[in-house]
Amino acid sequence: MSGSKILQRLVTPIVKQSQCGYHLSRIMWEKSSNNDNGAPSSGSSTNLPSGPLTKPEVPAKITERLPAGGEYRNPLPVLTGDYNTHLIPNQSDFLIIGGGIMGSSIAYWLKQRFPKGLSVTVIERDPTYSRASTGLSVGGIRQQFSVKENIQLSMYSAEFLRNIKEHLSVLDMDPPDVQFSPQGYLFLATADGAQQLHENHELQKSLGAKVELLSNEMLKKKFPWINTDGIELANYGYENEGWFDPWSLLEAFKRKAMSLGVEYKKGEVVGFEMKNMRGRNRVTNTIIQDDYMDYVLVRGEDKEVYPVKTPCCVVAAGAWSAEIARMANIGVDEDHPYLHVPLPVEPRKRYVYVVNCPNGPGLEAPFTIDPQGVYFRREGLGGNYVCGTGPTAAEEPSIENLDVDYNFFDEKVWPSLAHRIPAFESLKVKNAWAGYYDYNYTDQNLIIGNHPHHRNIVFVTGCSGHGIQHGPAIGRAVMEYLLDGDFKTIDLSRFSFDRFFAEDELIFEKNVV
Numbered sequence: 001m002s003g004s005k006i007l008q009r010l011v012t013p014i015v016k017q018s019q020c021g022y023h024l025s026r027i028m029w030e031k032s033s034n035n036d037n038g039a040p041s042s043g044s045s046t047n048l049p050s051g052p053l054t055k056p057e058v059p060a061k062i063t064e065r066l067p068a069g070g071e072y073r074n075p076l077p078v079l080t081g082d083y084n085t086h087l088i089p090n091q092s093d094f095l096i097i098g099g100g101i102m103g104s105s106i107a108y109w110l111k112q113r114f115p116k117g118l119s120v121t122v123i124e125r126d127p128t129y130s131r132a133s134t135g136l137s138v139g140g141i142r143q144q145f146s147v148k149e150n151i152q153l154s155m156y157s158a159e160f161l162r163n164i165k166e167h168l169s170v171l172d173m174d175p176p177d178v179q180f181s182p183q184g185y186l187f188l189a190t191a192d193g194a195q196q197l198h199e200n201h202e203l204q205k206s207l208g209a210k211v212e213l214l215s216n217e218m219l220k221k222k223f224p225w226i227n228t229d230g231i232e233l234a235n236y237g238y239e240n241e242g243w244f245d246p247w248s249l250l251e252a253f254k255r256k257a258m259s260l261g262v263e264y265k266k267g268e269v270v271g272f273e274m275k276n277m278r279g280r281n282r283v284t285n286t287i288i289q290d291d292y293m294d295y296v297l298v299r300g301e302d303k304e305v306y307p308v309k310t311p312c313c314v315v316a317a318g319a320w321s322a323e324i325a326r327m328a329n330i331g332v333d334e335d336h337p338y339l340h341v342p343l344p345v346e347p348r349k350r351y352v353y354v355v356n357c358p359n360g361p362g363l364e365a366p367f368t369i370d371p372q373g374v375y376f377r378r379e380g381l382g383g384n385y386v387c388g389t390g391p392t393a394a395e396e397p398s399i400e401n402l403d404v405d406y407n408f409f410d411e412k413v414w415p416s417l418a419h420r421i422p423a424f425e426s427l428k429v430k431n432a433w434a435g436y437y438d439y440n441y442t443d444q445n446l447i448i449g450n451h452p453h454h455r456n457i458v459f460v461t462g463c464s465g466h467g468i469q470h471g472p473a474i475g476r477a478v479m480e481y482l483l484d485g486d487f488k489t490i491d492l493s494r495f496s497f498d499r500f501f502a503e504d505e506l507i508f509e510k511n512v513v
Helices: 101-113 148-162 164-168 191-206 216-222 246-259 318-327 406-420 422-426 467-484 497-501
Strands: 014-018 021-026 094-097 120-124 185-189 211-215 233-237 263-266 268-280 287-299 305-309 313-315 345-356 367-369 375-379 384-388 428-440 447-450 457-461
Touching (some): 101 120, 101 467, 148 164, 164 246, 185 191, 191 211, 191 233, 246 263, 246 467, 313 318, 318 428, 318 457, 345 406, 384 406, 406 428, 447 467, 457 467
Parallel strands (some): 094 120, 313 457
Antiparallel strands (some): 014 021, 185 233, 268 287, 287 305, 345 428, 367 375, 375 384
16 A cells, blocks of 8 residues: 555544454544645545644643643653754644654654655654663563563564664665674573473473573583572573664664654653544444544743644653653543553663673673572673662662662672672672663553553553563554554554453563563
């Protein structure tokens, strides 16, 4: 189907029932070759008023258009780079909130599918990426998960990284290099965790992952620098696992997306304007009445608030996605059958430490995770390593800033590292940083798809620390969902928002690092 054909769609969402609820299937403005102002052509069955879709005047008191509530926090830490930051468009076929790895991957896949006749706008806020999860990630990629879909996402993303020059090269520019180091992942388990590790291994292997179980003796022989005391079993991913440079991956996605015509705009989303819409479910033949998102309100660099007309808004704001959701009354209206459930995503602060140890494990060391959750991987060739661990619930640090707690390293990280890797007894801390997980506090898994009430608001968030590695695959999945009406390559329907209305539909990932 050509780009012009894909745009001959209605503003009103046409929804269909599937195993995960309603999917947004047709949300594009109807356009014709002789109508450049975005107005529906004659014969359209849209319920919207006829005439051109023009940018409405901004009232003198723009606060009258803003949603009620307290002071807005800073929900969108994003990249501005070298794109046009001044002109907020008055309309866009797809408006993406957040330009980290998720937003940029989605934008790329949409425009890669239809490079002409499809307008895609990414709204960004912070030109330094100072609080964004993407740039503060350790850049690991693994297939060692306990949930089928996560394994499949990683397998595709690893293939994408290996062939990134074919996907993201731009004419007359140097090809992208994300410094993919396929050194593998190594999960260690005590007797208590051996059964779960074995079950995970069997699932991973059944899906085609290249993983190998190692007994205590096998582990000692293969990696003699490990103290194997207390280790019952290990799972080693020897292909398509390792680490890469997150900044380079983001830059490659953004550069390619812009070359295809994606517009990145500096701005802050501060609210939505809704309209009540009625439609008919084509499967059940029942009437549907929802609040249809009509405009996204964006505060530009000039501090003015601009309403952007869009038939589809994709929320990919990472750790701050729930704040965007609350602007749409999600999780606020306690009496509403759908709006009473919040988007269960919150920022969780994690520390990453850079240490130097000239006598460390060396080049052959995989990304290693101790049974206590302490991890390390090599960083470059100069005897440096990055390491860290997650805190207990009682130890969760404040998210008010990105200050690093070095006592946490001394008390929680170093003792486990030095015990498991004796060479790390003599390590020295060189540097450290902190970043945020977009943590799904309900089941620690991706949330993807439209909201059951606001059907043209699509969420892509909640990866709980593994979003950077799944970004290439999730971007492709969202493109399929938006343009084809369903997932075509990897079925992610279990990860819809609908699962939060029934506890028996939650999907718990047991391998969160």
